Each structure stands twice: as C-alpha cells, then as structure tokens.
Amino acid sequence: MSVKEAKFTIGSINSSPEDGSLVDVDIGSQNSLINTGSQGGGSVPILNRQLRSISDYGRQSPRSRDNSLSEGDRKRRKPLHHSSIPTYSSDGGNLHHAVDAQDSATLNRVRYYQRLQPDPVIVPDHVLPPHIFSVFPTGVVTDAQGKQHSIITIFSIWNTMMGTSLLSMPWAIQQAGFVMGVVLLIVMAGLTLYTCYRVVKSVESAGKNGVLVEFSDVCKAYLGRWGEIVSVFFSLSALIGAMIVYWVLMSNFLYSTVTFCYDRIVGDDPTANITESSVVCVYTSNNTSLPPPSGSTTFDEVWDQTKTVPLFLCLLIFPLINFKSPTFFTKFNALGTLSVFFLLSYVCKMAAGWKINLNFTDTESPHYAEVFSWNFPALTGILALGYFIHNCVSSIIRNQKRPENNGRDLTIAYLLVALTYLFVGVMFYASFPLNKDCIADNLLDNLPHSDPLSFAARFFLLFQMITLFPLLVYITRVQLMDQLFGKAYPSVKHVLALNTCLVTISVLFAIFLPKIGTIIRFSGAFCGLAYIFTLPCLVYLLDQKRNGKLTPIKIVLHGFVILLGLVNFIAQFLLL
Template structure:
C-alpha cells in the first residue's frame, strides 16, 4: 500500500515519463537519443549527454530564429543546412523518394502500393518467359503463385519484426538492427553480407543487360545507316513479325546447316564493324568509360531523379508484349510430359531455375520497413503490401505467359526462348529497338544508385563513413565493375546470374533470418507452438533446397 507522502513524488515521476514519451514520438523534439547501454542493470542510464543538451538548445534557438519574420535574425545556411531529399534505393533497380529527412511525407495507400510495385519490378521481368519454359507451362504458373505467397509471408514477417521487441523504441530501426538485437554480431553481418550479394548480383545483371542493349542498339543504327539486312541470315520465322533463335545450336530440332548472323563484308566494312562492336569481346569494356566515373560521385541524388524511367520502361514492355501477342497469335499444344515442336512439357525437372529467379523477382525484404514507414495509414500496411504483391505477381504472369504462348511454331521450338526475351526479336525490329534504348538509358541512371548503396552499406560498417576516401571508393568500384565485365565477357547468361544471386540472398534475407527471428521472439514470450515451429522450419529448409537445387541445373 502506498503512503500519502510518496504520491506527489510518483506524480512528478509520471510527468517526467510523459514528457520524454511525447518527445520520443516527435522527431522535432528528440534530435538526440542515447540508447541504454545495459537495459537490465540498475545503474542510472544516461539518456542525453551534456554536450548534446547544449547543442539541442542551440538548434531549437536557431529554429525560432528561422521562423522569425525579421530577416536580420535568420541564421546563415551553414548553421542549419537545408534538408535534402532522401532516397530509398532498391536492390532491383529503382529508388523511392522520401521528402526532407526530418519530416518525411506520408503517402496514401495507392501511392504506397505502386511504389512497392515500381521498386520490385526489375530485370527479372525479362526472364519470366524463360523461367516458365524451364518449369513447364502449368507448373510454372503454379510456382509463380506459390512463390509469391511465400515471399509475401516472409516479407510480412520482416515488416512485423520491429514490433516484436518490447520496451525499446524501434521507430528508426531497419531489419539489420532487428537481426543484431536477436542474433548479435552474427545477425548484423550476415544480413549485411547477403544484402551486398543481392546488390552486387543486380549490378552484374545490369552490366550484362546494358552490354546486350548497347550492342543491339549500335547494330540497329549501323545497319540502318548502311542499309544492311541480316533477316535472311537469322535463324527464325518469316513474315512481318519475326522472332529469332539467337543460339540455334541449343535447338535440337533445327537444321544444323543454318548459319547464324553470317554476313559477308562485300566492301561495306561490316566485318570491321563486327570486330570492334562485339556483344562479349568489346562492348562490355566500352561501358567502363561511361559508368566507372559515375560510381565515384559522392552523392547519387542526381541519378535518383530519373527513376521514373523504370515505371515507363515496365509500362512500355507490357504494351510491347500485348501488341506482339495480338500480331503473332497463340501457338500452344498441350502435352503433359511429352515435348513437341510448339510446346514443351507442362512439368519439367528444371523447375528450381524458376524458383531461383522468383526469389529475386519478389525480393524487397531489405527495404520494406522503410517504404512502409511513409504510409499514411499504418493500420493498412498488411493490406497494401498484399495488394502490391498481387500486382507484381499479375505483371509477371502476364508477361511470362503471353511471351511463352505466342512464341511461334516450327522451324522454331519453345526451347529457343531466351533468359532475356527481347533477344528473341531481331535487332531490326523498331519497337524492340525503342525498348532496348529506353532500358539502356534507365539502367545507366540506376546503376550508380546501386553502386552508391553498396558503398554506403559496406563502407559505413567498416569505416563508419560512406565516403572514407577516393582510393577506398575507387578500389571498391573497380571490384564491382570488374565482376560485371567478367560475367558479360565469359558468361552473359542473365537467367543463371539472377537465379543464383536470388537463391543466395533469399536463403538468408527471405527464408532463414525472418523465420528464425520470429521463432526466437515467440520463444522469449513463451508463445512458440509446434505448428509454428514446424512451418517456419520448413521455410528454412525450403530456402536451403532452393539454393542447392541451382547447382544441379544445367
């Protein structure tokens, strides 16, 4: 029972607690916050240092001067610098803009949904028809739906992970902070390493695709200027709407006497052009002169202004696929396990290739917390996330199924479908030329954003400074660019690059860490039951099987 003398003291303590609680809810009133060093000890914890308190008073004083109508009282810009825009960079090639740092704008649900859709839409959309071919038509559709649901659930677990930590202000936390809280240094560094794997993998895919688009764009321009036609030398169909098989040796049903892209010189200089404009021998090295200087910029905010091109590129691809489907028509013959000339089996053993691609295609787990912080109605986060995943899944199904279905009848088989479906259209196709040119420019602006994020994450953890020095940044960029050049030169298969990088980063950031952290949080609250433990253990094993399966696929 509390005596009367202690009630005033209790009331004063409650007033202090309420004041600091209100301060924690407002960024303007909480510019400095020192986390407790020992949350279970009995020592008095230092919340704000003396120096921080003085600086806090100074900032509030300058803030009042800034609001003053007297221009003589307004402090100079170097005292309180203007707030810059903050960008959340996606590992798949886009950036989501957040207004000034201290008071980010809140977006309605429709903006949040399309922001997630735009962020998740990356280069994987180009590999969807190939992935369906590798899995088989029926099984491919089933895998896209199931992987979308599993990735949505794991993303939901990441989004809710900060809410499972009691007695700690997690408003500014990201998923690596949650990993560090539950798993210590192992969780922190594992989440960082696998996040870097996804980023570097995306940059390698971008370099291969940019080399491809740059080569085809240059070839289109050269052939147009010199009136060179290669349509009769390309192994493909006839007619106004042509599709080709870039690597006909992979098609077992073709006539082996056909020669691909065999164009004689005939005094036109085409042989010289081919020598200096090669998709794998020269063009990947030309990109170094363009992109390496851009990676050394201190800030990437300039390039983030062009991220709207990602949305335009996806919309144009959807339009292109629709138009090609109307003009080419469907070519399908349904056989359950028997391959035919116009249709592969509906179920194939190479299905792990599609699951690896989908792991990266649906991957947004390392930035979903930041994206959802700017949702105006936080109670709708789960609904908006689910609708965004539904929109992404429908987009992948639309592009993948349509391109697979319209790929024409003999002399080509559907085994000719490439990991980049644009390669199945001739270089002289004007609409495909526009798509390649737009994607080339968009990727040229996005590539420095990905490099910037790699630098911030790695250098920030090692040197506590995102730009420790020119030499540090330069050697890091040399490593990243070198990886892209080597892949574009010796192994320009974006399907395999996407599936391996997706399976590797998905193992940790999608399946293992979210499931493990959720089970640990339930265990600490004595709420872990065997159905939940069994299901999340199955998710972890599924991620391991997804990675192992990539090594047994040719």
C-alpha cells in the first residue's frame, strides 16, 4: 500500500493525503485546512512535518493561533457557545435571524456547562443574562458574596410572621382561658416549628444539586401534579385570607382616623361606652366582638365602619394594586418592624397604667379570668395563621451564609415570635381593667378613638397595610397566573378581572363579616390543615420510604400530627 492510498486517523484528526491535496483537521471546535504539499516519494516526511505542525498548533496560545490562520479562516472562527443561527427570507428578500444571536449564544453556553458533568451544575452568574436577576422583595441585607448572616435570617422570619394575628392575641387567650392559652401558645409554636423544619429540609434535599426549588416543587416530586396543585391552592388561600383581614382592618383604621380628625375639627369628643381608665367595652355577641354602634348624625350615616367605609377604601386601594410591578411598595417593608415595636411599647404603657387585674377564684369579680375554656380552638386556629411561614421560608433562608445553622436560626425565630405573642396577649389580658369578655378581637377597638396614641397606632398601621396590600395582590397574581397562563402578567384584562374579584371578596367580608378573629381562625385552620400539618408530614414519610428508613413509630407520630390539623379545622365550626 502506497503512502498516497493511506488513511490516517489520529484522535479527531482524519486525513487522506494525496499529492497536493488538503488535510482536513478537526481539533475541538477549530477547523483548518492544511496543505500537505506532498510530492511523490517525499509524502511521508512531509506528512510527518505536517502532523508536528498540527501538534505545535494545539500548544500555541489563542493569539498565536489567530496569527497563524489566514484572514478567511479567522472570519469563520466563533466561540464554542456560538452556533449557526437559522435565517429566513422576508417578503422583501431580506434575510433575518430566527432568534437573537445573544440569546442563542447564552443558551448554548448553558448547555456547555451542563455537559461538564452528568449531574446538573450551577452555571456561573457571569454567564447568565442580567435580565433574569431580580431584587429579593423583602430587602434582605447580604454580604459581598450575596449571603446573609444568621441575625438577618432570624429577624426576617420574625418580621414576616408578625402580622394581624398579634392584634387578636388577647381575645384569643380570653377564648381559651388564661392558663390554657399560654400552654397552647407554646405547644403550637413547637408543632409548627417542627413542620416548618421539615419543609426546609425537604427543599434543601431537593435543591442540593444547585437547582432552586420551592416547597410546591417538592410536593410535585413526591406527590405528583396534584401535590403541586394542592400546595399552590392552600398557599393562595392563605394570601386571600390575609387580604380579607387587611381590608377589614384598613376599613377599621380608616374609619377611626377620619373620625378622630372630624371630631377635632367640629370640636366634638364622643365618650360613649368609655369607662374608667379610658377603656371601651365592646359589645359582644356569641363571644365574638362587634364594633360599637354608630350614631345617628349625617356624618355617622355617610361614614359608617361596615356599610360605607369599605366601599370608600376601594377608591384608594384599587388603583394601587394594578401596577405591573410592586417594586415601589417594597421600600416600606421596614414599617412592619417599626409598627410591631410601637405596638409593644403602647401595650406596655397601657398595662403600666391599668396594673394587673386577674382573679382566678371569685367568679363574681369583674376581673375574673378563666383558667380553661372549651372555646380554645379559636386560639389554635389563630395560631395556625400566626405561626404560618411555610410557603415562603425557603426563599428567606436560601441566601443563608451558613446553611448548617438553618435549624438553629429557625428555632430562635419561632421562639421570638412565641415570646412576642405571649407578651402582647398575656400583658393586655392580665391588665385589662374591665370584664374579660369585653376584650375585642382587635385590641385597638378597646381604646377610644379620641386617644392620641390610639390614633397614632391606627394611622401607622393603616399606612403600613396600604403599602403591603398591593404586595399580597401581586404575589397572588404571580402564583395564580403562572399556573394558569404561564406568565405573571398575561394581559391587562386578566389582571383587572383578578383584582376585581379579590377586592370584591374583601369588601363583602368587611361589610357582612367584619370580625377578624373569626376570619383569622378559619383561614389559619383551613390553610394550616394542608400546609402546616399534612403536606410536610406526607413528604417526609414518602422520603423516608424511598430511603428505606420508614418505621411504624414515624408513621404513627406524623399521622397524629395530620389528625390534629383535621380536628383543629373541624373544631372551628363548633364555635359558631
């Protein structure tokens, strides 16, 4: 066999040398044409020299390689992640790219990184296009590496859980009895802490390969499509319940704020139902507090807390919730922490003036306090929402600098929340100077509208809720629209229709059922049944089964937790 007829294969180098022919050399993504220049019997030495030249080419620097190539070859060379982009001809005969060149390059670059190893890898940040990055809405402070310290994680969880349940805590303790209320506050904190920890661990396990997941994705992985639908549905239910409570409270605070200003302008200072130490005994019906009856003046007819104010509130809120992005409202997140500290200080001031008013023995005493009451499910329902953070805890701890401390930080955060609820609930309940049945499901309703500090508290909370309500609507819209249409803002018509439905539901509750205690306990028990008690336990049991670690004791204990959630939900109907 002559040299001219030989075919050489060296790695990815294929050559069929002929006299004066070209050797096609493929090195990685580099393609070049090299003239063998072989003449007669000198083909072998020439070919050897060409192969040495190829080897030298591979050892050259990129700049040297460019210099060694012809001008035409350099024009054809592209980076590895750039592929040929298909084109099409328009009616005018012009050629157009089917996709953007940069988008195509980014996609191929990501594919390249994914091929580096069998398992998914984390694509470096500098490779990703900048438009996919967004600011975390809670404004968590991170270090230079984008990680947050434990103290930030703890107070982010604490601030997120602190909400409207805080205003109902004294009423909830009155419903359960003093001692029973304190015990349930601690027990429910431990129970919800455990299930929240199970959520955190399941998300960590599912995202250990660098894939960012939420608990709904974990539910889909273990329970199928219906698991994801159930998790998203109950998460939306919690958001809608919070919106209803917000609308009732905003109507309450707006009514009180305008009434205070009106009384100051006209010089009228109403003192109906105000007793010693400037405390209002709210009229009660079936152990559920109601707002005090309004007067019969023209102002009272036009400005009624349950009949007209919820409708007037639409004029203020509806334009705000139609913004495409709620970025502006995230700037007021710090108000949540300030309002909690202001409320704590206000309760301390009132309790210092009222002193301790508790009597556990004399049933005829106006300060008699029950140790135990069969209405305690009202407290467990409220606490199910008060300790609810399961649907967003993974987003808060995702940037944790030391993920191994997640369990510790979560425990500290829950401890702070429980102490805050205990402080407000016990302090207000123990010092309340009137009959304990007079405690309202919104503790500010027990304070007169004419009190300047009470006015300041209501106005401060009103402004905070006005800025938070659009965020709740936005989160609801993103979750719902993404499930239905695959995008957060499908069209203006879709958004207007959704916002109209949400506002209508909120207004109807504010008019016909303005009892935040009842709304919170039903919402908490309903959402908690799935997201607190059932889904975390089911996912954990299925994970243990996959790993061959499932034992009967685990089945019994977690089955009991699920049963507690079901009993808690059913018990809410027994208090009607």
